[in-house]
Amino acid sequence: MEQATDSGPDCEGGSSRRQFIRSLAAISAGLTVAxxxxxxxxxxxxxxxxxxxxxxxxxxxxxxxxxxxxxxxxxxxxxxxxxxxxxxxxxxxxxxxxxxxRGTCGACTVHLDGRRVLSCLTxxxxxxxxxVTTIEGLAKGDELHPVQAAFIECDGFQCGYCTPGQIMSAVACINEGHSGSEREIREFMSGNLCRCGAYPNIVDAIKIAAAKMKGEVS
Amino acid sequence: MRPFTYEVPSSIQEATSRGGADAAFIAGGTTIVDLMKLEVMNPSRLVDVNPLPMLGIQMREDGLRIGALEKMSDVAEHPEVVANYPVISEALLQSASAQIRNMASIGGNLLQRTRCGYFRDVFTPCNKREPGTGCSAIDGENRMHAILGTSSSCIATHPSDLAVALVALDASIYIQNGAEERVMNLDDFYLVPGETPDHENQLRPGELITAVRVPRLLWARRSTYLKIRDRESYEFALTSAALALDLNGDTIRDVRIAVGGVGTKPWNLPEVRQALAGKPLKPETFAAAAKLAVNGANPLRHNGFKVDLVQRTIVRALMNLGGLA
The missing domain is CATH 3.10.20 (Ubiquitin-like (UB roll))
Structure with a gap:
């Protein structure tokens, strides 16, 4: 089995935190019946x-x-x-x-045969x-996907929890041809909630990434 | 979620023979997986119909045929649908989110369950979920609930936007049971709750919706779906109107109209249609006709606003489509 790799801000200190959580989980698993x-x-x-x-x-x-x-x-x-x-x-x-x-927030968005879906209801x-394509499969080696790069450039997040879902949804939104205007982006991204309210920056990021993906900007 | 057996039938006939009271079909899963997690629906067998040959969107002599497994997103953006039945496309695009529209099938959309919070909460009484336990909504939080077609047993709103558009267009569904196929008008298919709110439609255990047929209606090219909701997107309707308009100059020749968000089933409005046919295209005509939509309305503590709102929704849809807005 290959190593799971984490992207973006999660990388710093993420692995030791995960190991800690895992060891806690192992302890509690010993205490639960099922x-x-x-x-x-x-x-x-x-x-x-x-x-x-x-x-x-x-x-x-x-x-x-x-x-x-x-x-x-x-x-x-x-x-x-x-x-x-x-x-x-x-x-x-x-x-x-x-x-x-429960299929209402979009944080779990992945691509199934290239289309965005909710993995919590699949x-x-x-x-x-x-x-299946997840956020871990988006970058090409060390080269971020244009949408990932644009989210960093535009500060398209605060806490970052909704971000993988936002990015997976945004990639699909652009590929579907639904990034033609700010209004269209907002409509076709409405299934991804951000409780930090980073929406304006997310919309900016999608506009920039869409232009890059169309080759309009180098 | 309770344990279940996962079954994959190899034919439609096999699927219907595997169906039954203890089983549920799964297509996109956006309703059933949600409700199984909540333990509102607890099938002991889940029959996956996705491999079955129920695809295709075709414009034919007698109208539009949509396979039950077609996804909401694909139907919404299909050129024949966009050109000939904008009301269907608009109703779909104003439903749910892009992700859910990529998952949910047309057949499943028509069978989605109500969003009534009491139905979804297994710790409260609900006649639809557990017959005979009572209705928590009648004296509870009922802002989102129905004002038309209600009973003392249930006031749950039918949630589908697509169904409202299809009922307005006089659509039918193909139902398969073993080797037998029957065709049923969609308006007749849905049932008002009466004393048996757990019986929402005329589908018998094991029966499968295989396709939808929308009659050819040339003037449905002038049609629209207007949805009023608390949020601009990704929200169920407070009120909605599906409308097609046939004009002869400044005179209304004919109309197709149904409303959503207000009924225990998609609410067809033949009286409004009759009141508009042959009348001049004027706001006063619209308002008088829209009044007929709320005949017999039974508003409760929190949803009285829908009586006015649905009339205004109808008037605005007529204004938009008639070019008066």
Whole structure:
């Protein structure tokens, strides 16, 4: 399994913080009877050979291939696990954020076969064999995606929690051809809430990134 | 979320045979996954209909046919829909968010459940969720609730914008049950709550909506969807109006009209249509006709404003479409 990489402001000190949280989680897991649902995904290596077939019959776990950011990952999961929980808790791609977990805030936005969707309302089992792109898959090596660069340039965030969802949504918004005016950007970005209220800067970032992506600005 | 079996049928017929009272179909999942998390809907089997052949948007002799699995976003931006039925495109684009429109299917949109907060909260009584427990909204928070088609059992608003546009256009749906297919007018398909608010439509267990048909109506090219809401975007309707207008100079030849946000089902307005047909295109005509929309309205403590607002919504839609705004 490859290392999950974190982007942007999260990088500084992020790994030690995560290790700390993980060790806490390990302690508390020892105290609870049942693991949370997201953790119901178990490593492929420990799958018994009698695993149920791909179509997922019975109340047992389901074997799926998830193609995330160009890598195929094999998972053995409870069909209740959402794509969001599979990404964060099983594949350790924590760039995708859990906000409301009810399809209202947009923090969990990812691309499925190139289209923006909410990973909190997508069952992981239904994303099998489809192309999932998360915020971790946007940059080309060290080169940020134009939308990522524009968010930094325009200060398109404060706390940053909604930012991965905003950026994934913004990339799709531009690709769909819905960045023609400020009004259009606001309308087609309305599914991504920002409680810090960074909206004006987010709109600016999208305008700049859209121009760059069209090649109007070098 | 309660445990369930995930099943993938290989044909429409197999899907309907796998359906039943203990099962739910899943397409986009934007309603069912949400309500399963809330434990409002608890199917023990989830039947994934996505691989089934229910796609396609075609303009035919008899009108527009939309496969039930088409996504809201694809229908909204389809050139034939935009050109021939702007009201459908506008209703879809004013629904939900870009992400949800990429996920939600047309069939699922028509079957989405009410946004009533009591229905969504398993710790409060609700006749729709648990028949016989009572309605918490009638004496509770009912600002978003219906004023038309209500009963002493339920006042929950039907949330779909698309359904309002389709009812105005006299659309029908194709329903599959095993090898049998039936076609039903969408207005007839939806039921008012009466004493059985848990029965929202005429779909029987296991039955699947496979397509929507919108009759050919040349003058639906002059149509619009006006939605009034608390936020400018990504919000359910307080009131809305789906309207198509056939003009002969300054005279209204014919109208198709339905309203949303005010009814326990998408609210068709044949009386308003009759009142407008043959009349001059004037604001006074509009106001008089719009009054008929609220015949029998039953406003409660917090939603009385909808009685006026829905009339103004109708008038404004007529002004916009008639070129008087």
């Amino acid at each position: 693991a949370p649902l997201g953790r119901a995904a178990i490593p492929e290596e420990s799958i018994p050979q009698t695993a149920p077939p791909n179509s997922g019959s019975g109340l047992g776990l389901v074997r799926i291939n998830l193609k995330v950011n160009g890598n195929t990952r094999r998972l053995f999961i409870d069909p209740r696990v959402t794509l969001l929980d599979a990404l964060r808790d099983r594949l350790e791609l924590t760039g995708t954020k859990k906000g409301c977990d 069952l992981a089992v239904m994303a099998k064999e489809r192309e």
